[in-house]
Amino acid sequence: MRVALFVETYLPFINGVVTHVKSLKDGLERLGHEVLVVTADPTVRHHELRDGVLRCPAHRSKRLYGFGVAAPVIRTRLKFVQAFDPDIIHIHQEFGIGLSGALIARKLHKPLVYTLHTMYDEYIYYVAPKPLIKTVKKISHRYTRFLATRASALTGPSKKCEEYFREVGVTKDVSVIPNPVELDLFNPDQIDEEKKRAFRQKYKIDDDVMIACFVGRLGREKSCDILLDYWAKSVRPEDRMHLIIIGDGPSKPELEEQAAKLGISDMVTFTGKVLHEELPPYLASCDVYVTASLSDTNSISMLEGMATGLPVLQRNDPLNADQVRNGVNGYIFNNAKEMGDILRQIKSKTPEELKILKKSVISSVKSSGAEDLANYVLTVYHKLYSQSNQSVDQ
The missing domain is CATH 3.40.50.2000 (Glycogen Phosphorylase B;)
Incomplete structure (x- = not known):
């Protein structure tokens, strides 16, 4: 199976989402699958594909932890993903790259998986002045619903993610898939x-x-x-x-x-x-x-x-x-x-x-390695892949 993982930032930057995506990539590849990571990178001027990672030009945002924010609609990015020909597109964040993944999934008629990692209500104060927090919160909820309605499957690392989806008005089932840990590194x-x-x-x-x-x-x-x-x-x-x-x-x-x-x-x-x-x-x-x-x-x-x-x-x-x-x-x-x-x-x-x-x-964490994460996620992928093939056959 070929899987495209869309994430706003990736190595060498480190945070919880990066660690999750890296572990998922490693686990899937160990199990024999092909993975393309698509990410924003403010240090590159052109789209660069190296070692299974497509780095997309981006503007560095001081308000968003120094992340790179990439434009969501870029023809070059679409061509790279189209050449990879993923069976599944999986978005892990919601900014330019995440939206890009959702749009490309629709363009290429590929199943879309959306993993919610962050309770954004807790982070709105980073990007909005206090008088606008209530308004920005409503916009954030509407945007989360927009992505969720276009996804074929929703996942999150805890029940808190499921509760957040419900709070913003999403009624789809949510697969709770625990976060991974690099067991060898922390042994x-x-x-x-x-x-x-x-x-x-x-x-x-x-x-x-x-x-x-x-x-x-x-x-x-x-x-x-x-x-x-x-x-x-x-x-x-x-x-x-x-x-x-x-x-x-x-x-x-x-x-x-x-x-x-x-x-x-x-x-x-x-x-x-x-x-x-x-x-x-x-x-x-x-x-x-x-x-x-x-x-x-x-x-x-x-x-x-x-x-x-x-x-x-x-x-x-x-x-x-x-x-x-x-x-x-x-x-x-x-x-x-x-x-x-x-x-x-x-x-x-x-x-x-x-x-x-x-x-x-x-x-208590011995079943939280990269391959364990990959196997959890593969149950979601395989279900969508089978449904996608059935709809094509019909």
């Missing part, structure tokens, strides 16, 4: 012990201090302000615990200022941006992964933490309730007190108890 047995020691030395954290970490882009939607507030209310210096916040973003300066005002700067470290390939020893050096975000849809950063054996402390999110199972791969908390109590509970476990918990956490 704790493959992570250099010297790099783990260097991590604690770099940030001056003693060996007897338990480290809780969060990884992600530091924007308002990640609720790191709530995480800091909970930490200040429930953790004391004598607990011998430290919070590491890994990542960068527009909210980083105000979060650092918040930590100072709360008087917890000595217990919190902001690392800034960390390259993806350098992340494994950071995670493996920590003891737990903690998040207060309610905007994530099956967070890949959280899964990467699990792959290294970190139990996850997740703020209660009913639509993501099935991702963290108490005592199996982590714990759910509802408030600052519960978060602090769970942290102390984990810190008090014996080495043997921690070893058993870590093994359980890793086991």
